[in-house]
Amino acid sequence: MDSRLLSGTVEMLILDVLARGDSYGYQIAQTVLSQSDGYFQLKEGSLYPALHRLERQKLLGGYWVAPGAPGAPETSLDGEALSGGGGGRRRKYYRLTPKGRAALKAKRDEWQRFAAGVSGVLGQRSVVA
Amino acid sequence: MDSRLLSGTVEMLILDVLARGDSYGYQIAQTVLSQSDGYFQLKEGSLYPALHRLERQKLLGGYWVAPGAPGAPETSLDGEALSGGGGGRRRKYYRLTPKGRAALKAKRDEWQRFAAGVSGVLGQRSVVA
DNA sequence: ACAGGATACCTAGCCCGGCTATGGTTTGGC
DNA sequence: GCCAAACCATAGCCGGGCTAGGTATCCTGT
Numbered sequence: 001m002d003s004r005l006l007s008g009t010v011e012m013l014i015l016d017v018l019a020r021g022d023s024y025g026y027q028i029a030q031t032v033l034s035q036s037d038g039y040f041q042l043k044e045g046s047l048y049p050a051l052h053r054l055e056r057q058k059l060l061g062g063y064w065v066a067p068g069a070p071g072a073p074e075t076s077l078d079g080e081a082l083s084g085g086g087g088g089r090r091r092k093y094y095r096l097t098p099k100g101r102a103a104l105k106a107k108r109d110e111w112q113r114f115a116a117g118v119s120g121v122l123g124q125r126s127v128v129a
Numbered sequence: 130m131d132s133r134l135l136s137g138t139v140e141m142l143i144l145d146v147l148a149r150g151d152s153y154g155y156q157i158a159q160t161v162l163s164q165s166d167g168y169f170q171l172k173e174g175s176l177y178p179a180l181h182r183l184e185r186q187k188l189l190g191g192y193w194v195a196p197g198a199p200g201a202p203e204t205s206l207d208g209e210a211l212s213g214g215g216g217g218r219r220r221k222y223y224r225l226t227p228k229g230r231a232a233l234k235a236k237r238d239e240w241q242r243f244a245a246g247v248s249g250v251l252g253q254r255s256v257v258a
Numbered sequence: 259a260c261a262g263g264a265t266a267c268c269t270a271g272c273c274c275g276g277c278t279a280t281g282g283t284t285t286g287g288c
Numbered sequence: 289g290c291c292a293a294a295c296c297a298t299a300g301c302c303g304g305g306c307t308a309g310g311t312a313t314c315c316t317g318t
Contacts, residue, residue, distance in 0.1 A: 001242075001243070001246075002137055002239050002243065003305055003306070004136045004137025004274080004275080004305085005136070005137040005138065005239070005240070005243045006304095006305070007133050007134070007136035007137065007275090007276095007303090007304065007305070008131055008133030008134040008136065008304090009134065009247060010304085010305080012251075013247070013250050013251075016250055016251055016253075017250070020253060020254075024266080024267090025266075025267070026265065026266050026267080027266095032250055035249050035250045035253055036245075036246035036247070036249045036250050037245075037246065037249055039242060039243070039245070039246035039249075040246050040250070042305095043305070043306060043307085044266095044267080044268080044306095045268095045269085045304095045305065045306050045307065045308085046304075046305045046306070047305095048267070048268060048269085049268095049269085049304075049305085050304085050305090052268090053304090067266095067313070067314090089265065089266060089267095089312070089313040089314070090266075090267080090312090090313090091265095091266065091267085092266090092267075108251065110131050110134070111134070111247065111251075113130075113168060114130070114131065114134045114168070115244060115247075116165075116166075116168070117130075117165035117166065117168035117169050118138060118142070118165070118240065118244075120164050120165045120166055120168075121142050121145055121146070121161055121164045121165050121169070122141075122142075122145055122237065122240075124145075124149060124164055125149075132276060132277070133276085133303080133304080135275095135276070136274085136275065136276070136304090136305095137275085139275085139276080153295080153296090154295075154296070155294065155295055155296080171276095172276070172277060172278085173277095173295090173296080173297080174275095174276065174277050174278065174279085174297095174298085175275075175276045175277070176276095177296065177297060177298080178275075178276085178297090178298080179275085179276090181297090182275090196284075196285090218283075218284045218285065218294070218295065219283090219284090219295075219296085220294095220295070220296085221295090221296070
């Protein structure tokens with residue numbers, strides 16, 4: 001996979017996965033991996049900074065879930081409430097905010113235009129032969 | 130246009146344009162602009178460094194054409210032959226090398242896989258509703 | 259019991275490439 | 289004469305994906 005191409009799409013992919021339900025970093029990467037048929041291997045060094053970015057921009061809300069707890073809960077506390085921010089195997093779930101949902105739509109539209117642009121250029125055939 | 134998305138595609142677009150005939154920087158930008166329906170506004174700061182990169186990698190061969198001369202010539206000298214590398218309105222034409230043609234094919238294939246990957250992720254619908 | 263791998267998160271710093279800004283020359287329209 | 293367009297080039301900014309290194313838990317195999 002050409003990681004250059006990935007620039008700018010990572011956030012869209014994350015938002016898109018979260019649009020189908022709350023999830024956490026590791027699982028998001030797995031989902032993207034399987035749904036792209038093994039193509040997108042999101043690296044931790046891209047994934048986590050992206051999640052933090054999106055959270056800072058209020059496109060995502062994050063909440064910690066203690067180890068042993070079942071899947072994505074209905075509601076939960078905001079910020080550093082659970083388990084004191086401590087130990088291992090805990091998960092940080094993310095939820096799309098309304099603002100995030102709007103941003104996803106914008107990014108999808110942008111992607112459509114971009115892909116159309118590329119098709120426009122690549123679609124041309126040689127004039128000579 | 131989201132310039133982040135452009136990362137990695139600029140070179141492919143340039144190679145693709147040149148696959149249809151020799152051209153020079155300014156004209157390449159115009160071609161890409163019109164064929165992408167006004168979407169890709171290649172900036173000089175991206176375009177020229179990209180051309181130099183591709184030339185260094187031997188994917189392109191460049192040759193200068195003096196002002197007043199007609200369109201892309203059949204054959205011409207390699208490197209700094211014409212007009213001493215000097216004055217204004219001269220154009221630097223580029224020609225795809227065999228290696229460049231192969232690289233273009235590789236980049237197109239990569240793009241196909243990438244776009245398919247994105248479609249795979251974005252194509253999923255919400256499980257809930 | 260213990261190694262090793264999968265799960266799960268975080269961050270510093272590298273590196274690449276698109277962008278802004280600047281600078282130069284020639285031609286052409288007003 | 290002036291200013292825009294055509295044409296090329298490069299220094300340096302900056303954002304973001306990556307490598308590499310760190311922490312911690314849980315499960316499986318031997």
